[in-house]
Amino acid sequence: MDAPTADSAPTRPLAMSDVAARAGVSHQTVSRVINRHPNVAVATRARVLAAIAELGYRPNGAARALATGSTRTIGLVTSNISQYGPAQTMLGLEHAAREAGYFLTVSVLDDAGARTMTEAIDRLATQSVDAIVALSTYDEAVLALREVHAAVPLITVQASGDGDGPAVWVDQETGAALATRHLLDLGHRTVHHVSGPAGSIEAAARASSWRAVLDSAGARPPSMLRGDWLPASGHAAGRELVARRRGGESVTAVFVANDQMAFGLLNAFHEAGLRVPDDVSVVGFDNVPEAPYYIPPLTTVRQDFAELGRRGVQLVLGLLGGEQARPCPVVPQLLVRATTAPPTRGKG
Incomplete structure (x- = not known):
């Protein structure tokens, strides 16, 4: 009997055998193509995909999970998504998972405490996800994850390589060092710093690196905001620095721990009549989409979140394939724009 066509309104649901008949291949070959198995000839794969498109076939996810032991789904636990x-x-x-043929199911937490983190991971595990990724950029989340024993592979996306289990992260220390050294190399005698909140691993890593670079250069770290x-x-930090300048403190360069705070700082400087970068140089962190279009365009440190996602999914797939987890740091990049310049003579 001929395989049903997309126009013939079959009396039963399309099956993998219908695709096999249309493509002239075995049922196993169709299964390999659907599950992205590498050992399929290019021409054969193209023929099967053409048959799938022509028939309008949609694989049965539940049946495929029973046959392969995989739902092709990765769970993500995160907080502070705003x-x-x-x-x-x-x-x-999500993009990297989709490119690999996986779905991402997300659990957004109001807080990342031990109880909520454990409950979210257990809930995802009961949904038969193949692996779980946990975002852990705050101290409480890291402490919570140390107490979690997941039934599936668990990796973390975090702020440093200090965690116990498989993880990917952006090298925050290197990013902060790039920002601080850039300002010192321009001739500024020291660099002020506006840190992120207490409890944030990213904020702590950036502040620690800022201080270490100043120490190594023989520059006394100013009081941190x-x-x-x-x-x-x-x-608010910008207004405080303006007050310090008016009180006689030399403030010519500021490294701000993220771009959003840097925008607020620049606004405070503008209100006080300070010119950036003529009077004060400013470097941010993140490279948000608005950064190149601010006036003046913001010098900042770029975190490659697409690469972070790709490495996270690569680590998941490697663990599922029985590979040994390897450190996966992503190195940030300094983007020099118009908010940094050498200090005005006599003010460095």
């Missing part, structure tokens, strides 16, 4: 970094990390993971990642806290 912030740029976590949101972009999630998008990077702390924000909360939002522009309002950067604006």
Whole structure:
């Protein structure tokens, strides 16, 4: 009997055998193509994919999971999704998972404490995900993950390589060092820093690296200011630095722990009549989409969230294939724009 066509309204659901008949291959070959098995000839794969498109065949996910032991689904546990970094990390993971033929199912937590983190991971595991990715950029999340024993492979996307299990991360220390050295290399005698919130591993790593670079250069670290990642806290830090300048402190260069706070800082400087970069140079961190279009365009450190997602999914697939987990740091990049320049003579 001929295989049904897309126009013939079959009396039963299309099956893999219908695709096999139309493509002139075995049922096993169709299965290999659907499951992205590498050992299929290019011409054969093209013929099977053409038959799938012509018939309008949709694989039965439940049946495929029973046959392969895989749902081709990765779970993600995250929090603080309103912030740029976590949101972009999630998008990077979703895109990389889709490219690999996987779905991403997301659990967004109001807080990343031990109880909520454990409950979310257990809930994802009961949904038969193949693996779980947990975003852990705050101290409480890292502590919680140390107590979790997942029934499936568990990897973390985090702020450093100090975790116990398989992980991917952006090298925060290198990014902060690039920002601080850039300002010192321009001739600034020291660099002020606006940090992120307490409890943030990223904020702590960037502040620690800023201080270490100044120490190694023989520059005394000024008193650090702390924000909360939002522009309002950067604006408040900017007003504080303006007050310090008026009090006689030399403030010619500022490394801000993220771009959103840097925008608030720049606004405070503008209100006070300070010119950037003539009076004060500023470097941010993240390279948010607005950074090149601010006036002046912001010098910043770029985190490659797409690459972070790709490496995260690669690590998942490797673990599922029985490979040994390897460190997966992503190195950030300094993007020099118009908010940094050598200090005005006599003010460095």
